[in-house]
Amino acid sequence: MEASLSLPFRSVQPRLHQAPATSFVTCGLRNSTRRPLWRSDVLSTEAIQAVQSLKLAKSTPRLSHVLSTTLARLLKSDLLNTFAELKRQNEVDLALKVFEYVCKEEWYQTDLALRCEMIQLLGKNKMVTLAEVVFSGLLKEGIEGDTRAYAEMIGAYLTADMIEKAMQTYEKMKAAGRSPNEFTLMILIRNLEKAGERELVEFVKRDCVEYLDSPKKFLEEVERKYPKRRSVELV
Known part of the structure; x- marks a missing residue:
């Protein structure tokens, strides 16, 4: 059963965001060690203690109380770092609760x-x-x-x-005017190949011609990193 998620959505004026630079990954869909841009290099004592307290209270009736009292004492940076550290440890349920808490903050x-x-x-x-x-x-x-x-x-x-x-x-991404980058194309190619969807693989690889500056170089890199998968020649 998935945990419930109740977020307080706020109506704001649209803002433009630049997509972050991407890179090849070596396992899974993304390198899990990549540090979020808003996370500090070193966790504060307060953030470390918050993570420990939440993990100790996990799956106990005390969790709600610990969440409200522990997180309320944290500065914004420590609160975000607590979320990032729980994510790093794959404490998905706790990270989700901290995420919900952040979304309810006045400064959010x-x-x-x-x-x-x-x-x-x-x-x-x-x-x-x-x-x-x-x-x-x-x-x-x-x-x-x-x-x-x-x-x-x-x-x-x-x-x-x-x-x-x-x-x-x-x-939908393309229809919204968001051009697929190398990371998007990489995860599609790798996972569609793994699923045996050859026609879809060819479709995505042909999209490389339209959306990448150096599509042949990109596909050569895919072939070099994952030699067991056959490349489809660009047309």
Whole structure:
């Protein structure tokens, strides 16, 4: 059973967001060691203690009390670092509760990077329904998802072997004017090949011609890193 998710969506004026730079990954859909841009290099004592307290109270009746009392004492930076550390440890239920708490804070404004991190964690744990709620929250808060947000949602579907939903989201991304980047194309090619969807693989590889500056170089890199998969020649 997936945990419930209740977020206070706020109506705000749309803002433009630049998609972050991407790179090849060596395992899974993304390198899990990549540090969020808003996370500090070193956790404060307060953040470390918060993580420990939440983990000790997990699955106990004390959790709600610990959440309200522990998180209320944290500065904004420590609160975000607590979320990031729980995500790093794959404490998905606790990270989700901290995420919900952050969204209720007075200082909170829609944080695209934070939502992408949450979608990634939920997708990794095949909690697709909750990932969809977080993704749709961007629209409810007046923010159009950027390329990374769509890519994380595509990755969530692929992790759950929901090929049709992944391709629908890919088409929605393009229709919204968000050009697929190398990371998006990489996870699609790798996972579609793994699923034996050869026609879809060829379709995505042909999209490389339209959306990448150096499509042949990109596909050569895919072939070099993953030699067991046969490349489709560009036409």
